[in-house]
Structures are given as structure tokens and as C-alpha cells.
Amino acid sequence: MRIAAPTDRKTEPGVVGSVLVEPDEARVLGSLADQLQTLLGDALSAGDVRDTALKRLLPDAYRNDPELADEWRRLSRGGLVDRKIGFARTLSVALQPIAASGQAATISLTFDAALDWVRGIGDVRLVIADRMGITVDGDEGAFSEPGVRDVYELLAWMQDALVQLLDEAQPPGATTDGSLP
């Protein structure tokens, strides 16, 4: 995998960077993004979330007030889950053709797509960390299937590289996401 800033911003307006993806990487990441969408979909149908990874993806907004926490869940969870599924779907849709064709390809990312990627990848990492038993800083985790740690590290590298792309493309402060500090 290689994540790069565009060499010439004029040829592809709106593109903030590109990701060169190998077929194996597309298959693994695409599968994880698909699984994330299923997991999030379960949260909508389940009502009461018990999975610790889902609890981390969709934390209570109030720690010590069950009534406010319930109200918050009722009002915000559906929209939040939909948006998170959307982030993961952006990953799945982009990666699927590469996984299917078996040929490495370069994916061009707009600012919005890169924003979806960095958030979808962050959510996948949260779930993997939960499954690996990573609970405190510097934790190696208690268990993992072979290769899972490599994927977790690759996703960390991607998160950092995407932050750099987004930062160069549109330094924070230049625009906000519509909310006041």
C-alpha cells in the first residue's frame, strides 16, 4: 500500500491524495469494512447493545445519568449509526473492484472520501482492539489470530497517513464542519 499526496493538483481537482492498494489488502480491508457495517446494523436492531466493541463505537454521552443517557441514545443513535455505516461503505465500495479484479489499483480520494476513510478505519481499529483485548495505553492485547496485529498496525499507519493528507489539503481552521467551538 502507498498513500500519496497528488503530484499535480490541477489535473484532478478536488483530489487530496491517492491510495495504491494491492488485491490482498483490498480483500482484507474490504471484508473488515463489510463486517463493521453488519456490526453497526446489529446495533440498530438490537436496542440494548451488549457487545463491548459496539459500546465503544457508540458510547453513552452521560456516564452517571441513566435517564439522560437513554434520552440521548433514543435521539442520536440512529443517525450516528447511519453515518458510521456510510463511512465504512465508502471503504467497501472503493476496495471491492480491486479485490474482485485481483489487480492492484490506485484510488483517488476527495477530501470527503478521505474523511470517510479515516473515520471508517478508526472504527475498524476500535473493534479490532476490543477483540484483541487492548484496554490500556501500550497494551499488546491478550489474544489475536495470526495476522490481526499486522492489520491493526497497517490501519494505524493508514490513519496517520490520511491525517497528513487531510491536513495538507485543508488545514483545520480554514473551514469547520459547521459547528462553533
Added chain:
Amino acid sequence: MTSLTAAAPLLDEKVDRQLDERVLHAAEVPWSTVVWNDPVNLQSYVAWVFRRHFGFGESTAHELMMQVHIEGRATLAHGNREHMERHAETMHEYGLWATVEKDDR
């Protein structure tokens, strides 16, 4: 609605206290958005989210990120409850662990 009225003030305290007492409208009660440490998200990512969403400069965002990392939590914003809930929801979109709490008074 939150009232600052003490449950049962002693009689001789009551008059003095009344000078400071009034019922606050919900919008006036200060709340805050708190972000909690997690062992997963990268420091570069957390600092960038703070800059992007809250509009902090690089050094402030870095300090707050380090506060989260070292002390386990940092307060990112103060304001009315609805506004703090919106911040928390946006932090959740970014995968950060955020909560809303009432300010100490």
C-alpha cells in the same frame, strides 16, 4: 429544570441565601464536553480532530491531546447542554470517546 435552592436551609441562613438564589433556565446551566483517553486512536489523529472540529491552534490541540493521554480526560468545550451534546456526537463520529457533564459549581 435545575434549581440551586438548598433543600432545607437553616432559618437564620435563609435570608442571606435568598439573595443568591434563582432558578436557572436550562440554557443557562453550564455543561461541558469531555474527551476520554483510549489506547487505540493515534495522538496525531486526536490532535487533528481537536483542531478540525473545535478550531484550536496546533499547540492548544496538542496540549489538550496530551492532557487526555496523561490525565485520562480533558474538557474540550463549555456551553449549553444541546451544544455540548452536538460536540459529543461529532467526537463519536470521529471514534473518540466523549461525554457530556454538568460543570461543577
